Amino acid sequence: MTLRVVKSLCRHQCRGSMLIIVGLVLILVLLQFFHVVLLSRLEFQEAEAAQRQEEDLIKHDLKKYDRISKILLEKISHTHILDSSGSYTIIENLSVPNSDITDFHEYGEEINVAFATHTTSNNLHHLIQLSKIWDGPISVSVFTYDDDIVSTLHFVAFLKACHPSVHKVTTFHLIFPLRHPPRNARDILNMDIDCKMRPESLITKHRDNYDFDGLEYPHNLLRNVAKKYSKTSFVLICDIDILPSPNLHGDFISFINRWQAVKSEGFTEPIVFVIPAFETKNISEILSTKSDLIRSWGFGSVRPFYWDVCWKCQKFTDYEGWKHLPEIPLLDIGYYIDWQDPWEPYYIADKNVPDYDERFKQYGFNRISQVCEVHIAGYHFAVLNNAFLIHKGFKIPGKFHSAKEEELDRNRNLFRKFKDEMREKYPSTNRQC
Structure with a gap:
């Protein structure tokens, strides 16, 4: 075989090898392209699924919130007693826990102690942390008046719908001045809810418990109501911002x-x-x-x-x-x-x-x-x-x-x-x- 023939064969083999290499590279590029497209499609589908799941959760939150809100509205429409002075209306047991923990059976004892407290809608968010630390009954009296009833009921419904620890142990009571009864309470049915909301974002007006547009904050009436309706043999009467x-x-x-x-x-x-x-x-x-x-x-x-x-x-x-x-x-x-x-x-x-x-x-x-x-x-x-x-x-x-x-x-x-x-x-x- 002459040198010229050998060189010709080498050129043909090299050209064939290059074509094979180029072909393989093209195949790899195409595979990578399809891989990226497939990943993008999967990520899009996962994002769609996550969005649908979040929307379903929000719908569930709203459904639960609406159900609780209607129960609260029904309660304030039909349950009223007056305090001893005849100046305040008391709605005892506005909302009760979702389980009977009066006897706290896991301890095997009939004795129980409640954390009895009082507040306005401004400080209801403290119940979230409190209910995680105090694993027994909580009895809370909430002071409200006029349009503030909307914020109060909205907050109570939010806590019960979105925070199981609160819903499990807390009994809410409502107290308002007879001369300043609730107004527009049904407005809570028009409110949106998302359990991912920061609880503090529900506060409509930041103010001190003592600053209520000329109204007096009746600490001791609120304490007595929380104590009376605690349904326990012992009580710890304490402020809501104390753990x-x-x-x-x-x-x-x-x-x-x-x-x-x-x-x-x-x-x-x-x-x-x-x-x-x-x-x-x-x-x-x-x-x-x-x-x-x-x-x-x-x-x-x-x-x-x-x-x-x-x-x-x-x-x-x-x-x-x-x-x-x-x-x-x-x-x-x-x-x-x-x-x-x-x-x-x-x-x-x-x-x-x-x-x-x-x-x-x-x-x-x-x-x-x-x-x-x-x-x-x-x-x-x-x-x-x-x-x-x-x-x-x-x-x-x-x-x-x-x-x-x-x-x-x-x-x-x-x-x-x-x-x-x-x-x-x-x-x-x-x-x-």
Whole structure:
């Protein structure tokens, strides 16, 4: 074979190889193209499916919201009672939990304790976090009036439709002034709902609980309603922006069963169980244990409640004594305290504890008056060792509403009258406040 023939064959083979390579590259390009097209189509289909799923969820939310809204409207149309003064309308059990937890059967006990609180529509969002930490019944009285009923019912329906933890444990009660009854309540049927909404976005007007266009906020009436309709043997009456320590509900039930066994052996005097209250600078900080709290207390991000506003109102809790109690795994009584003026602790008590005097409204003496009567009625104050309460945010002087001092003076005069009445109501005691 000559050299010329060999070269010719090589050229033909190389040309054939190049054609094969080019063909393979074209095939790879086409395959990649079809792969990209197929992925794009799949992504589009997935996006369409996700959108349809989201639309279905929103339709489900709306359907559930509409059903709940109609139930609420039906309730406020047919259920009305008046308070003792004849000034307020009460709609008890406006909406009840979706399960019967009155006896809290998973504990196997008949004893139960409710977190009883009060609010306006502005602060209903606090129930979401509260219902996740307090795993027992919550009884909340909601103050409303005039067109505010729309925001209130809208918020209640949203919470029940979109937040199962709230729906599971919370009973809502409604209170409004007789002279300012609800208006346009059916407007809630025209509202849209999406469970992905931030709860705070439902607040229509940011304002203090004490600032209601000339209306008085009836703390003590609201507290009494929440207490009365709690359907539990014990209550923790507390503000809605205060969180209990985790597991307090179950721990207290276990404790009170042990305590009642001791009580049956000879201790018969009435008692309330004080829970030390704190306030946190970082409202998103989660304090799971007493050790966590003490650590944050040392860093300055947590401090005793009312530290700057009214330290004398809380100092008799003896926070330092509580901090240094021996560590034990069970909830128990750490120590007893004799009541001193003007101590106003938060506590768990049985439902026979005296009611709050409903004449006290707006700012000042609304809680201390009730604690005063508890003391005069012969109750003992026992501080629990491992339990605590956390207020969201530091209380700062000067951040209160403009009419605070005027309301304080008015209620101070009422408190003097109240103490005179206590002497007549409990003539055989030597206790006073």
